[in-house]
Amino acid sequence: MKAQAIASFGEPSVFQTIELPKPEVIPGHVLIRVAATSVNPVDFKLRRGAMPAIAPEFPAVLHGDVAGVVEAVGEGVTTFKPGDEVYGCAGGFKGMGGALAEYMLADADLLALKPKSLSMKEAAALPLVAITAWESLIYRAKIQPGQTVLVHAATGGVGHIGIQLAKWAGAKVYTTVSSKEKAAIARDLGADTVINYRQQTVEEYVAEHTSGKGFDVVFDTVGKDNLDRSFAAAGMHGTVVSISTRSTHDLSPLHAKGLTLHVVFMLLRMLYDTQRAEHGKILFNVAKLVDQGKIRPLLDPKSFRFSEVAEAHRYAESGQAVGKVVVEV
Amino acid sequence: MKAQAIASFGEPSVFQTIELPKPEVIPGHVLIRVAATSVNPVDFKLRRGAMPAIAPEFPAVLHGDVAGVVEAVGEGVTTFKPGDEVYGCAGGFKGMGGALAEYMLADADLLALKPKSLSMKEAAALPLVAITAWESLIYRAKIQPGQTVLVHAATGGVGHIGIQLAKWAGAKVYTTVSSKEKAAIARDLGADTVINYRQQTVEEYVAEHTSGKGFDVVFDTVGKDNLDRSFAAAGMHGTVVSISTRSTHDLSPLHAKGLTLHVVFMLLRMLYDTQRAEHGKILFNVAKLVDQGKIRPLLDPKSFRFSEVAEAHRYAESGQAVGKVVVEV
Structure with a gap:
């Protein structure tokens, strides 16, 4: 599969399109065909090398926020089935796949069905x-x-x-x-x-x-x-x-x-694999509120394709964005 | 009435026995005939002049913790009657009487009936x-x-x-x-x-x-x-x-x-006269637990009379005390 990965920490120019093996689904996890992701400050801090202790191994696939379609479910997963549209913040850190790839392997506990009233792009702005x-x-x-x-x-x-x-x-x-x-x-x-x-x-x-x-x-x-x-x-x-x-x-x-x-350090449950299901539960509640018209994501008017992720990072880091910066496949 | 008061901030030697008018009871308050008080760090900080903003006016009667007998109740007070044995942390600050005197005027909301199983001396160790x-x-x-x-x-x-x-x-x-x-x-x-x-x-x-x-x-x-x-x-x-x-x-x-x-800054409700009844409520619950044998005060073996308050302060400030230092009439 194609991925936007980094082989060293540094400026946004470190992103490269590379070929990686498609992940195998494992128990408790789902394989997501990624449709969109969004940039969070933690993503560009990881890219810069400011958080080496929790950065994924090189070549590193960054980004936790994801919206996409379930391609396969692992043993023990009863909450999702292939074809489900899901969203979550589910990787981009040490020992976990990232969303800047065609497929992302994600712990089912970290996901929820995406809000029906949102596009993939809008849903990807929300999780973190x-x-x-x-x-x-x-x-x-x-x-x-x-x-x-x-x-x-x-x-x-x-x-x-x-x-x-x-x-x-x-x-x-x-x-x-x-x-x-x-x-x-x-x-x-x-x-x-x-x-x-x-x-x-x-x-x-x-x-x-x-x-x-x-x-x-x-x-x-x-x-x-x-x-x-x-x-x-x-x-x-x-x-x-x-x-x-x-x-x-x-x-x-x-x-x-x-x-x-x-x-509040939102990543803790994900990083330390403790009470991860709390995140899925919150996203379930958030999706309900979104579909009731109580919450909507604020997306910056500029949006980017996966191949433009370096530019998306540059823009997000500049501080000029209003709301979230989204990156679509 | 006799009081141990200070006319200037400083070392424990600033305490003097002086004669002050017996306070008049006012609405919502009770007049307590003081039996005992205890030393808290805030008392010697006030005495030293470290907290001038909340210190009582000179001649200043210090100490908040009190145990004693209700002498008179003001208009609107229904929770206590003359002769009741009460305890509380109810003064020793700007605009309030202190416990180092024969009588203390105290907001009834800050008091509770003292634990039956404790002496006045023991009860005076508890409130703050x-x-x-x-x-x-x-x-x-x-x-x-x-x-x-x-x-x-x-x-x-x-x-x-x-x-x-x-x-x-x-x-x-x-x-x-x-x-x-x-x-x-x-x-x-x-x-x-x-x-x-x-x-x-x-x-x-x-x-x-x-x-x-x-x-x-x-x-x-x-x-x-x-x-x-x-x-x-x-x-x-x-x-x-x-x-x-x-x-x-x-x-x-x-x-x-x-x-x-x-x-937690325990004095806030007292100093700003907001939700003072919370303190009375807590002391009611504490008295219950004391009488059930769940809580007991730890008193330093040394105890002092009112006329020895300077010595009591010196001892409490020295850091040698184990538990509370109590001062009895």
Whole structure:
């Protein structure tokens, strides 16, 4: 089979079209004929060589997010049959196949039937970001109707799902953007209040929108300095959920307000092969919400073919994309 | 009435016996004839001047923890009547009376009937530390039967209640101590496994007791460097509860393991007068567990009279005390 693989870490130019043996299906797994994948930051970090401990072996087939058709099912798989359209985040790491190939071998526990109302391209945008947002807001923060939830980076991969999930859960949703154009998208996604973080400080928008009390839940999808801003934006006994805390922080604000900080690293269940079925379950729920019109993926207008994956990475890394960057077969 | 008050911040010698007017009871409050109080670290931090923003006005009557007899009840108070023996953490801060006096005016929401099986002296040891441990382990970490819970500093004020609460909740309880003598006390309090942190590194005891997996819940009652050790001791998707995070920390371990960090600052509800009745409710539950023999306070063998409060502070600050230091009228 054809694959877009890398034989060394580096710039997007390291991608090469190569021929690899078609994977054999094994127990508990399905073989997916890949239709589309999407770019997540972890994919270009792996490509650059920033995470060698969890990178697949060379020649490495990257990308976890996949949408495609089940070609064959392994022993013990009862949830899928050949011909099923599925989606998931199911590889691109050490010891696992990646989605940048004609076929991908994937643990059935990590998959769900794709939302009927979405194309393959749209479905491939969802898995990693939807699982991350679900784990963050539903499993960990356990957001409740009426709570005030601030979601940072409205048009980011995780942010745009976060807004919609929080809205579905009955929260009053606030979000941050950097421009008028992104503000319009954020409103369209269901945000009740859109804050331009270039025009207001945290103190100013906490004063304006919460009478200085701070938000019940702050979803930090950005990390680094933004995590400090998230601590500042949370109210007394509030909750901050972060998906990126590889940095050093003064924790005094957590003490002063008795905060809870949940750190979500979505890949853990997949990487350590523990409770993987949680991911399939979340994707099942996400598909239901998508088909009910409660959640939709935000795709950047630019899309790419597999042979253009280097360009897709360059574009995603540039920070100019709005929503997800998708790569189709 | 007589009070042990301070007219300036400083060393324990700033305590003076002075005469103050007996407080008038006000709506929602009770007047307590104080029988005993105990020393908490916040008391000597306030005395030193380390927390001027929340310190009471001079001449300042310090100490929150109190056990005593209700002398009078204010309008609207239905839960207590004159003659009731009560306990609570109910003052010693800005705008509130303190316990180092013959009488203390206290918000009825912050009090409960004292455990029948305890003396006034024993009851006065409990409020701040028991509320802290309850909020940490029951409200925030929500510990479950069978979970592995590591409680740091077995013979500390909060630690010794933490061990007993975790045991009562059905957890498998591990704790850290610095000596053989303290190990014996920790076992007596109900700890299943006692770790001497001077003889084993975190990596060693995580390997020995959890097969390297880490603990489900780590209760950090120490702070600073110990908080980093708590992050290291927690298992994947584990929980760390800290009662002291005024320092700066590398949060990478939280990311790598998808941890939750709950920060508990017990004074918040009292200081900001919000949901104070939670404290009364917790103390009601604590009294029940005490009278059922599930929880008992650990008192240092040395005890002090009100006129010896300076000495009590010196001793508590020296770090030599085992359990709580109590001061009796």
